Each structure stands twice: as C-alpha cells, then as structure tokens.
Amino acid sequence: MSAFVISKRDNGNFKFSFASRKGKTIFTSIACREKSDCEKIIETIQHDLESFTFRKARTGSGKYFFRITRGGFVLATSRKFSTELMLQKGIDQFLKFVPEAETLDFSISEDVFTEQ
Secondary structure (H helix, E strand, O other), X not given: OOEEEEEEOOXXXXXXXXXXXXXXXXXXXXXXXXXXXXXXXXXXXXXXXXXOEEEEEEOOXXXXXXXXXXXXEEEEEEOOEOOHHHHHHHHHHHHHHHHHOEEEEOOOOOOOOOOO
8 A cells, every 4th residue: 555654854844755555755745844734735635636736857867757736836756767657657656546545654753663
C-alpha cells in the first residue's frame, strides 16, 4: 500500500513524502512549520486532487521530475527519473494510489522502531 509519510526535518520544520507500494519515494513536500499543515495538504490532495497541477521539468543533467502545484504555489517536488516514461509512471502511480494511501507519522520520535 502506498503511504504519505510525515517526518520532522533537522531544523524543526515538518515535511511529508509519498512512497510507492514498493517503498520508493515519489515526491517530497515543501517545509511546513506545523505538522497540521502537512496533514491539511495531504487531506486536500486525497479529496480534491483535481485542484492540483503537475508541472514536468528536466534538470541540467537531463533527469526528469515533476512539481505539484496549487494556485501557482509549489507544494512538492518529485524524485529524479531517468526517462520521461519513468516520470509518467511515477505520476500515474501517484494518481492511482493516492485515494487509499494511508498516512504514517514518523515525526513524533526518531526512534520509531525502538526495541522493546
């Protein structure tokens, strides 16, 4: 199952990423000051996906990536893909699995998988 994963950055801000069913990160969000901001963006993506735009781009070295925007504001940037076909597969996978993706919160503690 695909998942949104909320985590905390070293500077105290929060971010979320979307991971494929195989565990590969498809994209990572912008920095959010509050965890609730991440949760709101995730909820909006899951329930109002039509209001977001995917903008495809290339790096100077020829890798492909996309940005997720809403109202002209960039909310997330994808990982780099080696081909345009792989880029499209990443977008298609996101669109297919986002409605039932679960949200995992790893921001509470760095020791998510502590020994008991």
